[in-house]
Amino acid sequence: MPAEPSILTAERAHLAASHAALRRMREHAEGLSADVAADWVSKQFLESLLDQRVAALADHPDTPLFFGRMDRDAGADGAGDGSGDADADIPPVIYVGRRHVHDGPEGRPLVLDWRAPVSRAFYQAGPADPMGWRLRRRFGFRGGELTAFEDEPLGASLAAPGAAPPPASRILTEEIERPRTGPMRDIVATIQPDQDVIVRAGLPQTVCVQGAPGTGKTAVGLHRAAYLLFTHRERLSKSGVLIVGPNRAFLAYISAVLPALGEVRVEQATVDDLLGAPSGTEPAAVSALKGDARMAGVLRRALWAHVRRPAEGLLVTRGASRYRLADHEVRETAAALRGTTRYGAGRAAFAQRLAHQILVRMEQRGEAPDDRVQDQVARGRPVKRVLDEVWPKVTPEQVLYRLLSDAEFLRAAAKDDLDEGERAALLWAAPARSHRSARWSAADRALLDELADLIERTPSLGHLIVDEAQDLSAMQLRALGRRCGTGSATVLGDLAQGTTPWSARSWAEVLSHLGQEGEVTELTLGFRVPGTVLDYATRLLPHVAPELERPRSLRAGEGALQVRRVPDVPPAAVEAVRAALARPGSVGLIVADDAAAGHVAALAAAGLDPALLGPGSPGTARLLVVPATLAKGLEYDHVIVAEPAAIAAAEERGLARLYVVLTRAVTTLTVLHRDDLPAELAGAGTASRRRPGPSR
Structure with a gap:
């Protein structure tokens, strides 16, 4: 709706007051000192907390402080969180934003954090359940400037039978379709x-x-x-x-x-970051076998196979006295612990139990040893000799190296979990000289982590x-x-x-x-993918996941899809990219991995300044050439897909990869091909199975 000048002026004034209040909050936080701490450690901790507080209060000029407003229904008993409890502390009008902003010594709230319980109504209230509110107002921004507003009445009369549904929010749609470049932005203003x-x-x-x-x-x-x-x-x-x-x-x-939401200390990692980067490669079929859950039992048996029967008993000499445990007593002590705890903890407990039995022998002779004596015995050479023989210290790398290089050891550990062919596939054809020189694959890293947890708790x-x-x-x-x-x-x-x-x-x-x-x-x-693009991509759904319900888009996307057969794909891709760059927003040219370098060269020769997305690159350039295997989770305003058949043929689950690639577009998708399209994509396809509703 056109913004009424008087309302728009008042809302801009509230925005300016909120910015000023946030600036004072930050200045106050910057003025706080950690010198009040009692000691150096406490001071360092307090300084860290203050630094986080200052960082969380940053005012980004292009990020609106609030995006919505709620007006209470004066006749409601309670409002805000839908509980129905009267709450005099809830003001008649609230502004909902990315962080809390208050003003004055009494902390008068100017903006409420979207995560606060009272803010839930901004997302959940509707004509069927107004939750005690009468009006929802959304704000439109350009950069950091408030340019428009849109009101949505929440009166119960709107939910009456036959009442027309409220029109789709123009501001909401414009926010979703706003051109994007660089990192992903939050959707806090558009959460459904x-x-x-x-x-x-x-x-x-x-x-x-x-x-x-x-x-x-x-x-x-x-x-x-x-x-x-x-x-x-x-x-x-x-x-x-x-x-x-x-x-x-x-x-x-x-x-x-x-x-952007004020949370500056959340760790992010890949699986390789957590488990260790792979140093070797192997066939996909071998990785799939190593990733099978059956390997958990194989690894457990391989580790505990290192606990062995003692060749002889334990003899401890203290002064002129000798104390002896027979080999069967040592064996029974180990058997009582074996498999009941983690390997490392069991090893430590085994030493202590052996030492305790020696103390019992001492007491039987009239001595009065204490806990210090038990610790001395547990750390002594005789116990250590038996410990290393019966319950040796091992590392995950030692165990896995032995498992993958010793056919007889693998057969004993696998038992009935793996057949002969699977065991043969797991064995290294040319084992490294030792576990220290072994080159571990990504699948091996998960096995090593499993062993590490069996030894010491994660x-x-x-x-x-x-x-x-x-x-x-x-x-x-x-x-x-x-x-x-x-x-x-x-x-x-x-x-x-x-x-x-x-x-x-x-x-x-x-x-x-x-x-x-x-x-x-x-x-x-969904909102992100235009309807025509999504309908095209879901031709593949019956072939990659027929059990899933077919997704729908709230955006029709008329004119968003072009599929063109061309005599030569790289030159056609250059022209398609040039046309996309003439429009606002980011551009992603998604290609089969082995074709990425050639497309970068063609675009550069045409003077279009492309960047190649790599495994660790931030992808902030406006024009990116994206290898298909890196496209998952990303989105671009304009996507050009070059040669879909090559993408589908590049890997075992290539159709699923193509489904990913075709659903990265927010505004337009252009598909260029010289070779025939995959048959599953070229035809009209069949509708995927539909279920009555979402599974909960």
Whole structure:
């Protein structure tokens, strides 16, 4: 709606007052000193907290301080969080923004944090349940300047039978379609009710989101992290929150979202960061076998096989006295501990139990030894000799090296879990000289992590957020599950976008490997991908994930899709990129990995200044050439896909990769091909199976 001058002037005045108040809040935080701390350690800790506070109060000129307003219904008993409890502290008008802003010595709120309970109504209130509010106002901004507003009445009369539904929000649509370059931005102004329910789920609850392209699952996960840190700050500041993404390019892309929401200390990592970067490669079939959950049992047996029968008993000499344990007593002591604890803890307990039995012998002779004597005996040479013989100290690398290089040891550890062919596939054809010189694959790293946890417990975080979880193997999921063993998780992904040979086929399977129980919510209604583009891409859905409901877009996207057969793809791609650059927004040319360098050269020769997206690059250039294997999770205003058949043919699950590639566009998608399109894409396709509703 056209902005009325008087209202717009008043709202701009409130925005200016909010900016001034935030500036005073930051100045106050900068003026605080850590000198009041009692000691040096406390001072360092306090200085760190103050630095975080100052960073969180940064006022970014292009980021609006608030994006919405709610007006209370004067006749309502309560408002804000939907509880129905009267609350005199809730003002008649609230402004909802990315962070709390207050003014004056009494802390008068000018902007309420979107995560506050009272702000929930901005996302959830509607004609069917106004939650005690009568009006929702959205604000339009250009840069940091407030340019428009849009009012949505929330009166109960609007929910009457036959009442027309409220029109789609123009400001909401414009915000979603606003051209984008550089890192991903937050969606806090555009969160939808079904997304808000996921974001505000309680900390103990593990949430799994099956999200079709464009439904905002990644943004929902990031905003859930911000919400949990706001609601449970003291607890999570100690236990930690970790975001795990598929690659460094993806993490660079999402890196700006949480700082924009005031959260500056959330760790982000890839699986390789957590488990160790691979130093070797292997066939995909071998990696898939190593990633199978059956390997957990194989590794457990391989580790505990290092606990052996003693060749003789234990003899401890103290002065003129000798104390002896027979070999069967040593064996029984080890057997009582074997498999009941972690290997490292069991080794330490074994030494202490041997020493305790020696103390019993001493007491039987009338001596009165104390705990210090037991510790001396446990650390003494005789016990250490038996300990190294019966319960030797081992590293994960030693165990896995032996397993993959010793056929007889592998056969004994595998038992019935692996057949002869699988064991033969796992064995190294040319083993390294030792575990120190072995070159470990990415799949090996997950096995090493499993062994490390069997030896010593892996510390647990308070909350773990895993994106693109469908691409992780069972053993990688087990590794992540250990890192939230006493916490909870947010699991995000799309089974249709699974591109690894070991991609999950169900979320129940993923949650089981993580060791978590949680609800599965399916998001199928999206804003990001235009409808015509999404309809084209979903021709592939019956072939990559027929069990999923077909996603829908709220944007029709007329004219957003072009599919053209051309005599030569690289020159045609240059012209398509040139046309896209004439429009606002980012441009991504997505190609098969082995064709990326050639397209970069062609674009550079045409003077178009392309950048090649790499595994660790931030991807901030306006024009990017994107290898298909790095496209997952990214989005561009204008996408040009070169030679879809080459992308589909490049890997075992190439159709799933192509589905990912075709759903990266926000405004336009241009598909260029010289070779025939994949048959699954060229035809009209069949409708994927539809279910009555989302699984919860």
